[in-house]
Amino acid sequence: MDNAQFIVRKVAVLGAGVMGAQIAAHLVNANIETLLFELPAEAGDTNANVAKAIEKLKKLEPAPMSVKDKAAFIQPANYDQHLEKLRECDVVIEAIAERMDWKQALYEKVAPHLGEQTIFASNTSGLSINTLAQAFPEALRHRFCGVHFFNPPRYMHLVELIPCKQSDAIMLDHLETFLVTYLGKGVIRAKDTPNFIANRIGVFSLLATMHHGRSFGLGFDEVDALTGTLIGRPKSATFRTADIVGLDTLAHVINTMRDTLSDDDWHPYFQVPDWLQGLIDDGALGQKTKRGVYQKTGKEIQVLDLVTSTYCASKGEVNEDLKHQLKYSSPRDKIAALRNNQHPQAQFLWSIHRDLFHYCAVQLEAVADNARDVDLAIRWGFGWKQGPFEIWQNADWKRIASWINEDIASDKCMSDTPLPSWVMEIGEREAAAVHTPHGSYAPAAKKFHQRSALPVYQRQLYPDHLVGEKASYGETIFETDAVRMWHTGDKIAILSFKTKMHTIGKDVLNGVQEALQEAEKNWQAMVIWQTEPPFSAGANLKQATERPKLSQTATSPPPSPSAFEKFFKQFKKSAQATVLKAARELDMADALMAKKLAEVEKMIYQFQQTSQALRYSMIPTVAAVDNLALGGGCEFVMHCDRAVATMETYIGLVEAGVGLLPAGGGCKEFALRAAQNALEGDPFPQLKKYYQTVAMAELAKSADQARALGFLRPADTVVMNRFELLHIAKLQALALAEGGYRPPLRSHAIPVAGNTGIATIQSQLVNMREGAFISEHDNLIGEKIAYVMCGGDLTPGSLVDEEWFLELERAAFMALLATEKTQARIEHTLKTGKPLRN
Known part of the structure; x- marks a missing residue:
């Protein structure tokens, strides 16, 4: 693509499922003319499937549209009658189900109808972009890439942008600019690795939480009381979040990691727990089926008890001394208190932090360009106040690294993989930080990378700053x-x-x-x-x-x-x-x-x-x-x-x-x-x-x-x-x-x-x-x-x-x-x- 001004007049979304319809809703929130494609109905109005999806949007909470009247601006379309309309679109976003074969078949169907400058982006939470690109005509692959909107698209700030090997650099810059200013997103360029950045790290954190919660004998509600706002994460914490996302969806992401990350040293933990599979088999999928890890009976919130396999009143109590330490200690003292406190809840919290730090350090070079991308992905995609590297840096980088090494030697960690050498090298620096005013550490380049120099970011006078960066307000x-x-x-x-x-x-x-x-x-x-x-x-x-x-x-x-x-x-x-x-x-x-x-x-x-x-x-x-x-x-x-x-x-x-x-x-x-x-x-x-x-x-x-x-x-x-x-x-x-x-x-x-x-x-x-x-x-x-x-x-x-x-x-x-x-x-x-x- 040339470097001329990129103007988006019209966008098409392929697929009127949960994600596709909500992406279309957010596009009309931004006053962008939007077509929403779906399979034609077998009888009656051929656009009935799309019309039904648009009506569902009006009832969803949180509301995907800024005002309900915006729904009228989504233009229904189907693959039998309206493919020629794709030529008018500057961007096409494919958002059908996470099936490689379905996506590839759709590409063959729509590719001949794309305009000469149309950008085609596949919305996927973890499928290989380069594999998907193989189903796209070779002559058009320079205009193909992956995007990953987080659900719900209106509210979640993160969008991961994933190039394939042939993706045109200028095209990616144009698309990033569009996503940032016109859709209001925080864009992270991700590598084409399974589950990309946010889900790779975030789901590992969830699996580590499940593992340690079970090993320390903590109930689901107790884990949620510990892993919510008390440690700077969303109120929905761990298992309530799983219910909201959908237990079947969570299992799908875990299985993707299991099937595609066989060389990951933590692979033995990439398994759907028996209790989770049991709930799924029983049709208890979380919030969408009104029963999952939690259920509401009358006004009472009940939680699953794995010992009795029944639901009981949710309590989720945190040890008072531990709660006081977490609320009032400095970041440095807080982590130290968790490691030194022998209470099971404290040891649980130390363990989930330690193993998350360990995993992020080992996988950083493979999944992201630099530590900033990991931290912003977790903050924007999972709603944490600070990303894992920020927490580590705030709590004394060198000391935490030495404690992780001690726990690896003592066989307390989930993996015995050693920390990469750059971790200790950072610890020996005067600043001992992965985030500095000069940039964030990139292990492949062995230097600190500054933020993107794209012109769109000059509009952000005070971007979302990280620990270690300066935020000087004039x-x-x-x-x-x-x-x-x-x-x-x-x-x-x-x-x-x-x-x-x-x-x-x-x-x-x-x-x-x-x-x-x-x-x-x-x-x-x-x-x-x-x-x-x-x-x-x-x-x-x-x-x-x-x-x-x-x-x-x-x-x-x-x-x-x-x-x-x-x-x-x-x-x-x-x-x-x-x-x-x-x-x-x-x-x-x-x-x-x-x-x-x-x-x-x-x-x-x-x-x-x-x-x-x-x-x-x-x-x-x-x-x-x-x-x-x-x-x-x-x-x-x-x-x-x-x-x-x-x-x-x-x-x-x-x-x-x-x-x-x-x-x-x-x-x-x-x-x-x-x-x-x-x-x-x-x-x-x-x-x-x-x-x-x-x-x-x-x-x-x-x-x-x-x-x-x-x-x-x-x-x-x-x-x-x-x-x-x-x-x-x-x-x-x-x-x-x-x-x-x-x-x-x-x-x-x-x-x-x-x-x-x-x-x-x-x-x-x-x-x-x-x-x-x-x-x-x-x-x-x-x-x-x-x-x-x-x-x-x-x-x-x-x-x-x-x-x-x-x-x-x-x-x-x-x-x-x-x-x-x-x-x-x-x-x-x-x-x-x-x-x-x-």
């Missing part, structure tokens, strides 16, 4: 305990929050206001961007409360709907920090309570003025949004001149559930937008939609949904790759500044829906209350929100200014806060992390 302009303002050598100032989960309290409000003043004096524009997600979890909740988090790099799917609901219940009751302090002091004297409430009102006013300052500053403001933007965080986004949001942005005004309403300008902003978009001067039709969003505390689960709900505007930008977020946000800010930016004029003539709008909403609330869908207090909250958003008890069409709405917000917020039931809701949420319906 030059500080000013810094407080709550915020840091900095720059990267141009005229765009960047503001980052330093609070936990980037929550917003008085100190952050002060910092934003100071930053705006500084930006107006010395900078062309200001971007609010956090050095790690989330953008902001909203108001500053009780500092000591631990909160669950979504994947920091979007390397794993978001929680299921029930988990989402559980997660966000902890934030639905968001209020300002001082509000919560007042709520915790419900037994205070009336005078003290009055004083506290006065402080709260003062802070609400400060929040509103900060939001307004973001809107009317003399320099453009851009919110660079990733992951969560809740409550006050959402209000900041709505008030910036532009928002640039990753597709995986979860945003909403969630205060209603706690018995409050958005009072940082959120209600005002929706009322203003409704008026601006009013048809024939009547804001109510649009306002009614916004009212429901606020009153129901609706949470957008993608940037596209955020736009549909009104949190994002049509002019706001959605980016697919979170590591390109700051780059795009700075470009947006610069474009506004270079365009002769002036803030919008303040509106002094906003038409209100008034008392007619309030009455309409009240009548609907009455029906809901009488139908027992909402409580009396829910009704009161709904009425207050309606009163504010409709502009109060005025004649419809009356004209007011923004300050009018802000005063209504403050008054309604304070009125609700003064009620015992709202105070009880806040108090209950603080104590339990759960909502209270009263």
Whole structure:
């Protein structure tokens, strides 16, 4: 292929199974015209098989599409009628079942219909790309390669890109660029070895965990308690993950390793355990059959007991001393504590780490170019916070290597294969590290390889950095305990929050206001961007409360709907920090309570003025949004001149559930937008939609949904790759500044829906209350929100200014806060992390 600009106008996906259909869904998420091919139906509509697969997409959780309406953009096709359409496609992704013979037969069928420049990529989790290439016409092999999307494709960051011997280098660069920017993926170039990098290492880790769990007499739930978040891995840990993936799928991958890796020194362990095969034979395949290692009986989670071959209540308890060590020790001390602690759980954890380090060191040269590729593959593909080499390096490379050698000599390791010589050579270096600021170690070249120099990576100002790499965030302009303002050598100032989960309290409000003043004096524009997600979890909740988090790099799917609901219940009751302090002091004297409430009102006013300052500053403001933007965080986004949001942005005004309403300008902003978009001067039709969003505390689960709900505007930008977020946000800010930016004029003539709008909403609330869908207090909250958003008890069409709405917000917020039931809701949420319906 030539080095001209590569433009992808249309993509075809061959195969409408689980992976193919979801890859197609993610392509339309990225607004790419997509054809989805499947075998024709034997009777009726020849595209019925594809249509059925597309309908299934709408029901899957986590949702494969950013909004369900995207499904309509997947174009059905079949192999009998539509092969000529392949000539129009710039990329064709084959994603049928993992059968070498089926894939080869399909290649023979479709190859004559490909366009002259079409890239053909086979999605496979472990089949040999060079063997597959033999079935592809020799004249076209330079445009053939392998790709490995991880399931589910929308959420999993990793894509492995595997060339065959004839793959054109420029073609691979084009495809990598497309995958990174347009599909938002982290691409790792893998060698054509069985299961490539992530599955080779990840499945070995799982097999080692199974082996040692059995040898130390630990139950499945006990292993999961030890191998989840406690050691920086996903909450689903080991066996819950196996259930989610599918026990039959897991067995297939293990068997692939057994059949293709006979020369691997750990080959004797590449066997499907008897208990696993027994479950598969019994039809217990995990989550998809509602029974596997675990099953749910009523509300009780039960786990398989291998001793009795029955299911019993899951406990999964971790030794308290061990738990304390793992939570509070340094990485170096943590691994040492595991090795020296004779408790079976500690020895189990030391063993699975030791054997994983051992395996990775021995296999590195065979499976990957360098240690970085292994670590990023495991982080992006399996959701670990750190890869195996990072953990090893953080825990003292040289000392761990000596301990592994001791255990090999003592016959404690799964294999007696010696560590490669480069491991000890690294240990003798001053840095004793495989990851350095100069690159990551590549054993074949015996040197450190830097990251890819492809132009697409220049867009990632701060890529996902590894232990040992430097992550220097520019030059500080000013810094407080709550915020840091900095720059990267141009005229765009960047503001980052330093609070936990980037929550917003008085100190952050002060910092934003100071930053705006500084930006107006010395900078062309200001971007609010956090050095790690989330953008902001909203108001500053009780500092000591631990909160669950979504994947920091979007390397794993978001929680299921029930988990989402559980997660966000902890934030639905968001209020300002001082509000919560007042709520915790419900037994205070009336005078003290009055004083506290006065402080709260003062802070609400400060929040509103900060939001307004973001809107009317003399320099453009851009919110660079990733992951969560809740409550006050959402209000900041709505008030910036532009928002640039990753597709995986979860945003909403969630205060209603706690018995409050958005009072940082959120209600005002929706009322203003409704008026601006009013048809024939009547804001109510649009306002009614916004009212429901606020009153129901609706949470957008993608940037596209955020736009549909009104949190994002049509002019706001959605980016697919979170590591390109700051780059795009700075470009947006610069474009506004270079365009002769002036803030919008303040509106002094906003038409209100008034008392007619309030009455309409009240009548609907009455029906809901009488139908027992909402409580009396829910009704009161709904009425207050309606009163504010409709502009109060005025004649419809009356004209007011923004300050009018802000005063209504403050008054309604304070009125609700003064009620015992709202105070009880806040108090209950603080104590339990759960909502209270009263």
